[in-house]
Amino acid sequence: MAQSFFGGIHPNDKKAATNKKPIEKLPPPARVVIPMSMHIGAPCQPCVAVGDMVTVGQRVGEPVAFVSAPVHASVSGKVVAVEPRIHFSGVPVMSVVIENDFNNTICPDIHPPVEKPGEITPEQLVEIVKNAGIVGMGGATFPTHVKISSGLGKVDTVIINASECEPYITSDHRFLLEYPEEVIGGATILARAFGVDRVHIGVEANKQNAAELLRLKIEEAKAPVVVDVLHTRYPQGAEKQLCQSITGRQVPPGALPAAIGCAVFNTVTTAAIYRAVYTGMPVTHRVVTVSGSGVNEPKNLECPIGTPICELLDACGGVKKNTFKILMGGPMMGHSQYDMDAPIGKGTNAILAFCEDEERTVEHPACIRCGKCMSVCPMKLQPVFMYQYERAGMLQELEEAHVMDCMECGACTYICPGRLHLVQTFRAGKQKINNAKAAAKAAAEAAAKAAEAKKEA
Numbered sequence: 001m002a003q004s005f006f007g008g009i010h011p012n013d014k015k016a017a018t019n020k021k022p023i024e025k026l027p028p029p030a031r032v033v034i035p036m037s038m039h040i041g042a043p044c045q046p047c048v049a050v051g052d053m054v055t056v057g058q059r060v061g062e063p064v065a066f067v068s069a070p071v072h073a074s075v076s077g078k079v080v081a082v083e084p085r086i087h088f089s090g091v092p093v094m095s096v097v098i099e100n101d102f103n104n105t106i107c108p109d110i111h112p113p114v115e116k117p118g119e120i121t122p123e124q125l126v127e128i129v130k131n132a133g134i135v136g137m138g139g140a141t142f143p144t145h146v147k148i149s150s151g152l153g154k155v156d157t158v159i160i161n162a163s164e165c166e167p168y169i170t171s172d173h174r175f176l177l178e179y180p181e182e183v184i185g186g187a188t189i190l191a192r193a194f195g196v197d198r199v200h201i202g203v204e205a206n207k208q209n210a211a212e213l214l215r216l217k218i219e220e221a222k223a224p225v226v227v228d229v230l231h232t233r234y235p236q237g238a239e240k241q242l243c244q245s246i247t248g249r250q251v252p253p254g255a256l257p258a259a260i261g262c263a264v265f266n267t268v269t270t271a272a273i274y275r276a277v278y279t280g281m282p283v284t285h286r287v288v289t290v291s292g293s294g295v296n297e298p299k300n301l302e303c304p305i306g307t308p309i310c311e312l313l314d315a316c317g318g319v320k321k322n323t324f325k326i327l328m329g330g331p332m333m334g335h336s337q338y339d340m341d342a343p344i345g346k347g348t349n350a351i352l353a354f355c356e357d358e359e360r361t362v363e364h365p366a367c368i369r370c371g372k373c374m375s376v377c378p379m380k381l382q383p384v385f386m387y388q389y390e391r392a393g394m395l396q397e398l399e400e401a402h403v404m405d406c407m408e409c410g411a412c413t414y415i416c417p418g419r420l421h422l423v424q425t426f427r428a429g430k431q432k433i434n435n436a437k438a439a440a441k442a443a444a445e446a447a448a449k450a451a452e453a454k455k456e457a
């Protein structure tokens with residue numbers, strides 16, 4: 001068993017509903033809505049117009065900055081709208097709407113990008129990954145070509161994040177069991193690009209069958225990959241905690257894993273790299289776990305990017321009558337969804353529905369000063385004080401308490417017997433700090449301009 005990290009919690013993983021269910025293909029949707037923003041960084045610009053016929057894998061959105069990722073058609077058919085549409089973030093985002101012709105015609109431009117995939121250079125890999133629109137598909141959605149290019153020459157440890165620590169979610173687990181060769185193949189490509197002897201795949205102990213299968217396949221392929229079985233503890237899959245579990249090194253506050261020589265890639269992201277290098281296929285589909293007490297028949301579904309949430313729920317027999325909440329992502333870090341027409345994005349690993357009997361909200365949350373929130377915070381923060389500072393509008397004290405290091409894992413909220421909305425408060429507090437800084441900067445610039453104008457007058 002690998003090393004450990006500070007804090008964390010042991011929620012019931014609730015994975016039994018889907019962890020033995022093979023991935024099913026969702027019946028093709030009649031329409032998909034492809035948002036121009038499914039990644040961290042600048043949104044893409046649409047590069048197709050209403051009336052255009054498109055094919056699977058054809059680029060429909062061009063990146064306008066390095067920190068961005070192109071987007072591609074996930075079905076073949078006709079573009080029927082290029083306009084803002086409701087997005088999983090809750091606000092309208094420019095999107096390309098494609099009416100499916102159900103022919104599944106693959107874009108003729110898609111072909112293996114290199115003759116000898118086993119011999120590609122790091123620079124070629126960055127270009128291939130960029131063109132394929134690959135982002136962190138565990139939910140972070142940071143463009144993968146940026147992560148690779150910024151880590152070249154600095155990274156001595158490459159880690160594949162197969163911990164999938166959030167309750168309910170089993171999409172990565174099933175992916176490991178059904179496509180282990182692709183994950184190992186992607187890890188081998190990364191080993192070569194970063195010049196490391198071996199890549200670590202970090203798997204939580206509750207996925208022992210996946211760890212055993214991977215070891216078997218690694219042995220068969222003689223791949224430069226090792227499997228590290230990790231404690232089942234949330235948030236084991238957070239990048240910084242995973243780096244510490246595998247290497248014993250700690251990422252300094254405010255820094256990224258590259259600061260300690262690590263680069264972390266999600267399981268499905270790694271397989272997407274393999275597919276892009278060997279076939280040229282960009283990211284057009286993903287596996288989504290549909291589960292929770294409100295879902296009639298929980299499943300793991302492979303669906304085209306841009307499929308409306310309602311189509312996945314329908315394919316699982318719909319939701320129960322007393323469902324009160326639908327989340328995109330896990331119960332710890334997922335986001336509530338209010339419009340079931342919002343589309344599945346590249347980073348969507350789960351759609352969860354919950355019934356009323358799981359509602360934990362109380363009318364008057366109150367701190368009983370038990371200190372549990374401090375004992376579980378993996379960032380060693382003091383949530384109880386941060387909460388008080390935010391509530392009192394003490395933004396300077398809140399920042400000095402390192403709220404910006406809060407990764408919003410939700411462990412403190414989970415453990416809090418007073419039912420305080422801790423993580424929601426920290427999210428709001430960070431926004432207020434950023435807003436205050438932006439306002440101060442704007443005021444300083446305006447004052448400088450005014451002083452300049454006065455001097456010239």
Ligand code: SF4
Binds near residue numbers: 369372416419
């Ligand atoms: S866990 Fe909740 S009740 Fe306990 S000290 Fe922290 S905020 Fe207060």
Ligand code: SF4
Binds near residue numbers: 426
């Ligand atoms: S949400 Fe933030 S404060 Fe709460 S446990 Fe996670 S990192 Fe710590």
